[in-house]
Amino acid sequence: MNQPDVFTGGVEPGAGGLLGRLDIKLLLCYILSSVDVPLSGELLTQCLLSESLANYFEIGQALSSLTASGNLLRQDRDGQALYTVSEEGQKAAKTLETMVPFTVRQKAVRCAVRLLYLEKNSRDAHVEITPQGSGYRVSCTVREGETDLLAVSLLLPDKLAAEEVKANFTASPTEFYRKTLEVFTGKTV
Numbered sequence: 001m002n003q004p005d006v007f008t009g010g011v012e013p014g015a016g017g018l019l020g021r022l023d024i025k026l027l028l029c030y031i032l033s034s035v036d037v038p039l040s041g042e043l044l045t046q047c048l049l050s051e052s053l054a055n056y057f058e059i060g061q062a063l064s065s066l067t068a069s070g071n072l073l074r075q076d077r078d079g080q081a082l083y084t085v086s087e088e089g090q091k092a093a094k095t096l097e098t099m100v101p102f103t104v105r106q107k108a109v110r111c112a113v114r115l116l117y118l119e120k121n122s123r124d125a126h127v128e129i130t131p132q133g134s135g136y137r138v139s140c141t142v143r144e145g146e147t148d149l150l151a152v153s154l155l156l157p158d159k160l161a162a163e164e165v166k167a168n169f170t171a172s173p174t175e176f177y178r179k180t181l182e183v184f185t186g187k188t189v
Contacts, residue, residue, distance in 0.1 A: 024062045029093035032085035034109045047111040125173035127166045136162035142177045
């Protein structure tokens with residue numbers, strides 16, 4: 001690991017926090033190489049921040065620097081910056097990956113995969129809560145693209161129960177869909 005050359009507010013050195021700009025850049029390239037799908041700058045930042053691995057401003061600086069040097073490729077889609085690692089960035093990450101400890105790399109990639117999964121679930125799940133009589137109706141829909149795969153509506157006694165159903169459903173709509181198919185078909189899916 002490099003000597004500290006970054007702003008460390010919010011970084012936990014004892015927990016694997018990165019104290020060098022090069023380490024942060026390498027980790028970003030490593031994450032993008034490992035997941036092999038475009039990731040938003042917001043997701044990458046949230047990942048490193050939630051694990052206390054790097055400071056917000058240093059992450060933004062690293063993304064800009066890596067893009068300017070051609071190690072990361074940036075494309076804007078629907079008003080959001082998405083990053084992929086270039087061939088050059090992949091080579092650098094592979095060559096220098098041992099500079100960032102394995103546990104830090106593992107923690108960051110797991111976080112990125114978890115956040116990607118949650119992001120996908122939020123796109124696949126649609127939940128609407130509306131007051132109805134003395135309770136609340138919760139309408140849950142599992143979507144794939146523009147197609148509704150499953151729609152369920154429940155009447156619950158209070159707002160707290162409705163919010164709990166919403167949180168549980170949006171956490172794993174594909175699992176809900178799979179279990180519903182198993183109940184209706186009598187077969188393991």
